[in-house]
Structures are given as structure tokens and as C-alpha cells.
Amino acid sequence: MKNTGIVFPTSALALAALAGCGGGDDNARLELDAKAAEAVCAEMVTQSGLPATTLTTRYVPAGTRRPGTLTTGDFLGGHCVVTGSRDARTGVDGKPYAIGFELSLPDRWNGRFLYLGGGGNDGTLRDTSLSSTISNGTPSPLGQGYAVVSADAGHQGTSASFGADPQARIDHAYNAHDKTAQSAKALIAWRYGKAPNYSYFSGCSGGGRQGMMFSQRFPSYFDGITAGAPAMRVSSGATVAAMWNNRKFTDIAPLGSDGKPVLSQAFSNGDLNLVADAVLAACDAGDGVVDGMVQNTRACRFDPAVLQCAGAKADSCLSAAQVGALKDVFGGPKTSAGQPLYVTQPWDAGIRNAGWRAWTLGSSTTSTPNSAYNTLMLDALRNEFFTPPDPSFDALAFNFDTDPARMQAFSEVYDTYRDDRLSAFKARKGKLMFIHGMSDPIFSADEVVEYYERLAANNGGIAATQDFARTYLVPGMTHCSGGPATDTYDSLQAMVDWVEKGVAPDSIAARASASNAYFPNRTRPLCAYPKFAKYKGAGSIEDAASFSCEAS
Template identity: 70%
Template sequence: MPSLPLDTPTVHRAALPAAMLLPLLLSACGGGNAVLATESANPAAACAALSTNAQLSSTTLSTSYVPPGTRRPGGAATGDFLPGHCVVTGAINPRVGVDGKNYAIGFQLSLPDRWNGRFLFIGGGGNDGILRDTSLSSSISGGTPSPLGQGFAVVSTDAGHTGTSASFGADPQARIDHAYNAYDKTAVASKSLISTRYGRKPDYSYFSGCSGGGRQGMMFSQRFPDYFDGITAGAPAMRVSSGATVAAMWNTIQFNTIAPQDATGNRILSKAFSSTDLKLVANAVNASCDAADGVVDGLAQNVNACKAFDPSVLQCSGGKTDSCLSSAQVGALKSVFAGPRNSAGKALYTGQPWDAGLAAPGWRSWTLGNSTTATPDARYITLMVDALVNEFFTPPDLSFNPLAFNFDTDPARMAAYSAIYDTYADDKLAAYKQRGGKLLFIHGMSDPIFSAFDTGDYYERLSANNGGVAATQNFARTFLVPGMNHCSGGPATDNFDSIQTMVDWVEKGVAPQSIAAKALPTNTDFPNRTRPLCPYPQFAKYKGSGSVEDASSFVCSAS
């Protein structure tokens, strides 16, 4: 039997029941390293027995055993096969909501035959409502080989409802489940099932997610600080129901106002800016600040150098052409990137960073969409308005017109839900820090829905409350990704293994001085480029020699 990796957590034999000590084997080729005693003579039978042996109330379970060598992560046609594992599908607290619909907290837990002692909860996103494939990695760690394939026990949840529509907002309990209760119940149930299957609790527990999943990670750090040893919060939606959604309405109104009209006078949102227009802006941003990291290479690593960019440099002196922007376009960009305000001038959310990733498809899909008609398909409309009218408003207001959003009065209608859903207010994390938890923030600089400035602002407040940045980095670090859109994509080195980074920090005490990142061969801007992602406030600075495609030519620097 091959040995597990050398960093496999140590087995605590005293915690194992006598019946499980017999399968404990010593590796024949690993220098005497113990192989975890998690195997069963009949893993398929052990999987089936979970349905009856589980100590869970108000929960229905079904199990399915996947033999080794029969399935690849995500059902891929090529690549390494998964090990044998048990897939447990559960439904906690099934009930009928006040809207007459059936509800339950659904979850999917995959338990490998040969467990490495680690538990990973992968976060959701959007309006949730689906069970994410637990054979895949977290949405903020595309560079991580399948954690299940590595021996992690992995769980996901639908957050208490089925379907990606936010119509569940009509049921008060479904709102609470989506805010925090579903994650609590899923984590507790998962750890109970792990104990039933393996005879002991996890050695280490991790959470990793992006967008809504990042919000869920922050929720755990605050409401349930003892559940996880390490939490990775990508593009954390910390102010989604009180800030980012307001910004989405603001941005939609600004862009729609300047969009051309169809034959009936209706505006075509996607045509407010052509792809050529956005590329023009991206090139101007790089011309303004790319060199501030020591080399002109199409990636502005020194993000603070871009704050002074002014799109007025692109304004046409005469008629509109492909080499300049109209005054209306310049004005809309200024308003959007400055962020929403009420009539008194009070900021309602942070602005957006100037970054060349705004010309990438991921930025357009959120802000402008691609519809060639007056029926918009931007995710600001298709996703955020759905969440706003069904869930973020209290009570729901399904007839609301987003183009009529009132920035003086409508934010108050979002405050009640924000109090239980948003996570920006706790900027101390005292309990999570005290229990020794580690926290990673990862955020793309061209994220069009959750501003990297908002994460930076939160981290600065967190640092101020914990003895400064140097002291705060002992338990929380922030990594900004130039060029990256929402969770991935864009002209960026957006492929990295944040899960292994967290494992090394938690289990070995190796705090990340940088995270190795690369652009995939399919990246049309910088195929195969590598870079170090640096902990804020540092950035990747060119050393002065070496290939600009190679991470070894860069060093993390604060100046």
C-alpha cells in the first residue's frame, strides 16, 4: 500500500475504538510513517451503514459508494481518477414554508476510503440552491488538485432551498437558513458523520469559498468561530445586502442612462460601451500605472499607483471615434468607479479600483451584459435584482423597478436583512483569533460586483483593532490579484492553490509570504505567466532583470 503524503496529520490512536485499530497499517515505503486507520474491509458496506448508524435528528440520508478508479473530479474525461469514496446526500429539517413550498437544508458530503484527517467545507455563491460537486475544489482555488482526491472529507450545502432563484425570500426561515443557519447545521452534521464513519473527529477543519462563499466563510469566523482552523474568503460579499447591491443599482442606472436606444426608444444596456471602448480604457489604465511595479508588462501590480487614474484623458475633442470616449461615457465611468452616493453626498459603498481587467468578458458579464436588445442580461440585473427584490428588501418587493432605485430611502429597506446576513461590521474577530484560527482574503482587482477596495477597507479596520498590520498578519492576510475579475478570469495570474497555502499555515505554522500563481495556457493575455501574489500592502515588484513571464523575476515589496 503506498504511503500518504508526509504532511498527513498524525493519527491519534488513543481516540480510535478497538475495532478500528486492526486495520492500522505501516507504510512499506514511507520510512515507517503511519497510514491512517480509516479503511474498511468493505468500504461500500461501511458507506451504506451510515444511513442507519448516523446520530442525526430531523435528517434524512442517502448514500452512494463510488469505487476507486471509476470517476474523475467533476466527471472529467481525462486526468487522475478519484479514490474510492462514499457520497452522503442529506436533508436537514425538511418542512413546508409559509409560501407552501418544500424546504430542507440539503448537503453533499464525500468521505474517502483513505481519509487524511482533514475536513473541507466548500462555499456556495449567487443565490445558492444547488449542491456543489464535492469532488472539485473551492471556487477560489482552481489551482488545487481535487481535495477529495487528496483524502479530504468534503461537504457543500444548498443553503436551505432548491433552485437558484431568490424566491425563497418569501419564507422567513429560508432567509435565516441562507444567512447562517444552513451552514451551521451542515458543518455540525458533517462532523458527526465523519466521527461515525472514521471513529474520530477531524484533526483539522477548513472552509474555502468565493463571493457568497466568501461571505459564508466570514460568517463562520464570527458566529461560529470554533468550527474551523482555517478560512479562505475569496471576494467576500461582506456588504452584499447593504452596499454592493446598492452599487449594482447605481452602476446600472449610470450605464443605462448613456446607452443607445432601439427603434422604440428603449435603451440597450450592453451597448453603453463597446469592447473597443473598454479596451481603450484598460490600455489607458496600464499606461498610467503599469510601470509603477518596475516593468511594463500589461499587469499593474502596484495597485495603489492606479488610484489617480482619470478617464478624462480619453475624452473626445470632437466626435466619438474608436480612439476616444464621449463625454457621457467618461462621466458614467467616473460615477461608477467613485461608487454610489445619496443626495447628501454620503458614500453608500466603496468605489471600484481602476484595473485593466475591466476589458475582460467577466467584467462585462456583470456590468453591461451581451444582449443586443433592450432586454438586458447583465448579472447586475439577472442575479442582483432577483436577490434585492426577493431577499434583501424587507418585506420583499417583487414589482420593484431597479432603474427607479432611490438612494436616499431604499437602502433603509435593506438594513433589517443586512443585520443578519452581512459580515462587515465585526472588524475585530476576537473569538476567532483567540482560538488560533487563520484567515485568508483573496480578491481580484477587477471584480465588478464586490470591490477589492471594500476588502482592503475591512482589512485596515481589522488591523487597527488588532495591533497593526504586522500583528494582524499573524492570523489574517489579504492577497489582491491584479487583473482578476470575480473569483477568476481576466488578464491575471488567477490559478493558485490557496487550500494548500492554508494547510501549510495551520498545520506547519508557515504563514504565506506569497502565493505562487500562474495564468493557464488558455489565458489569451499571458499564457503560462507566473507571479507571486503578495500579502497586502506588498505587491510583486520586478527585480530589474529576468523574464517578465517568470515569478522568479519578481519580489514582494511595499514600495
């Protein structure tokens, strides 16, 4: 078997050596007919030999199910869906915990293993018939023959209340993913009589953090890792920024009938369109053509003061308070002494998109805010990122001088921004992709650029670093997908070509979906940083062929 750093159960090793029901025939478990594959699926419950694990299985015959909830398109081939629960226990909070996972094993396996990253507070199992949230242009990997696993990160339910249990925190940070990877590879070895030829990870947001975590804590597990919008400083930086942004926007929001601010009305959609248009006026042409996208991100300079009303607030301009709030938010959170607590945010036209509003301002018409800053991020801060937890903490009471210190203990366990060398992952010839939307309102694209620059400085510069790690910025894209962006691409296949064929992705082919409200079906190359997609001077601006990857 390939050396993957995974310790297989003895039974799985024996089956791998014997290739199951065929003595020394390596293809015996790979070439089962549907009836035999269904029988092996059922046998896995009692015969796989995983420690401290309860399994249930169901066999899905070929031609009976499509990926996810699709009602049209190709059917999936026959496959076994394994649902596992490992290391069940009762937490110090009296609640039941276990490490849950779902693994789909296709009858016609292509020799590859894919781990789908999670997101948010986790607590659910991602449908393993789907592709990664950062690779939504990838046809179902299961349908292509991948063995695919997802995990709930060691707790059940999307609330962050699990943070009351110390072991659940550790499971969420790394242990549940380690155990899931080990379990999945052992089951793959049991089912097919051999370890995967290649192993891949792909995830976005919290899933991007999980990918970075694997590259650092378990560098031998995966040949290729795609980390989209990685939450590398979520428990020490990005959540501080969320509290800062929430405060700045709330401070300027108009008061409702109860005399309290209505956050969603701090900026109207028309106001955000003004900002997006002004950003484009300042920066769009920097890539050689005015096309509604800022490709030359490094050259973009914008000051929202150009939108400030000379007098009273009007539809065509912003108030002085609105301009001030934007400067504060895009400048990043600071202590009272002016010390930065997180990176800046780039100016980009995706600020007009509903995805940006959902995180920052929300849509509530009352003084009870529903932005993700006030729901998801506040929940995580109260229950997991603060040590000890503070379940009733008021978001608007965050003290930027003292409260960040309450987040440092968990940051040491959870965050992934500190290791800017990746020596072991590089030494075993692993490949790493970062993909980040320029209008991400929670994890700033400036953060991944700052990390990548540090990584390059420690690995001989950009050119040398691109041998094992590359970054792709997506203009207009909000968090993981959406926005005035070419946000549909097959990053998994790009990674496979890099790992297995040695074809380094200088660019990734991307398109806007047919339903994109801004420029449907537009195509662009996503260029490896620091290059950007520059117009060649001729050809349709809707066609990627009219652009080439150039340095700023």
C-alpha cells in the same frame, strides 16, 4: 476528540470512542478494504444517528471516476458520497424547504475536513470532488484524502424567491451552514471513529461571505478560512452599487428600435479596451516593468477624462457621457446629498475582460438587459435583501436616498463587514485569508482593503494582524477568476502550511493558465497586502522569479 465547538449526536460520540468495529483501535475505521468501506457507506443511512436528517449514500470504487467532468488525468480513490436533507419543513409560502448537503468521505482519509462555500443565491450542491472556486489551482481535495462537504444553504433552486419565508432567510444567512458543519463533522466521526485533525473552509463571493460568517458566529469550527471576494456588504452596499452602476450605464446607452436603451451598447468592447490601455499607460510601470498588469495598486491614479473626445465620438476616444458614467461608477454610489453608500472601485486592466462585461453591461442586443446586475442581483434585492420583499421592483426605480433603508433589517443578519476585530477567532488561533480580484465588478477590491485596514487597526497594526489574517490582491482578475490575471493558485495548500506547519504565506505562487488569452503560463507571486510584486530589474517578465514582494 478535538474541541471544535460541534455538538455530536450520542451515537457518533460512542462510535468515536469505540473507533467503530475495533474496540479501542483508533485505526479500525481508517483502514477498511474496499468491500468493508462500501458496507459502512451503506450502513450510514440508518446507523449514523443524525437528528431530523434523511440520508442517501452511494459508494464510488477507486479508479472509476475523475474529479468533476474531467475525462483525463488521475482517477479518484474509493469514496462514499453522502447526500443529506435536514430539518425538512413547509415554509410560510407553502413551499417545501430543507437543509441539503453533500459529503464525500474518502477510504484513505488524511484527517482533514474541507467545507466548500457556495455562491449566488445558492440552492444547489457543489460537486465535492472539485476544489473551491477561489482555489482553482488546487488538485481535487477529495483526491488528496480530504473529507469534503458542500451545502445548498437551506433551499432548493437558484431563485431568490425563498426570501418570502423568514426561516429560509435565516438558513441562507447562517443556520444552514451551522447545521451542515455539525452534520458533516458528526458523519466524519461516525465513519472514521474520530473527529477531523484539522478543519478548513474555502469559498468565493457568497462563499467568501460564508467564510467570514463562520469566523464571526462560529469561530471554533474551522482552523483555516479562505474568503475570496467576500460578499461582506452584499445586502446593504454592493447591491446598491449594482443598482447605481446599472442606472449610470443605462442612462448613456443608445436607444434600440423600440426607443428604449440597449444597456450592452453603452460601451463597445473597443471602448473598454481603450480604458484598459489607458489605465495601463498610467499605472503599469509602477511595479517596475511594463507587462500589462498593475501590481502596485495603491499607487495607481487614473482619470478617464484623458480619453474624452475633443469632438464627436470616435473609435479612439470616449464621449463625455461615457467618461461621466465611468467616473460615477468607479466613484461609488451616493445619496443626492453626496453621502457614500459603498466603497469606490479600483482602476484595473481587467475591465476589458468578458467577465467584467457579463456583470455590468451584458450582451443582450435588445432593450431587455441580461447583465448579472439585472438578473442575479435584482432577484436577490427584490426577494431577499428588501424587507419585506418587493418581487416586482424595477431596478431603474431604485431611490438612493430611501431604498437603502429597506435593506438594513436583513443586513443586520446577513452582512459580515461589521465585526472588524474577530477576537474569538484570533484567540483560538484561527487563520484567515482574503483573496480578491482587482477587476471584480460586483464586490470591489477596495472593500476588502478597507475592511482589512480596520481589522489591522483593531489588532495592533498590519504586522500583528498578519499573524492570523492576510489579504492577497490579484491584478486583472474579475469575479473569483478570469481576466488578464494569474488567477490559478493553490490557496488551500498555502492555508494548510500556515495552520499545520506555521509557515505564514508571505506570497502565494500563481500562474495564468495555458489558455489565458492575455499571457498564457505567466507566473507571479501574490503578495500579502500591503506588499506587491515588484520587478527585480532583470529576468523574464513571464517568470515569478523575476519579482519580489515589496512595500509601496
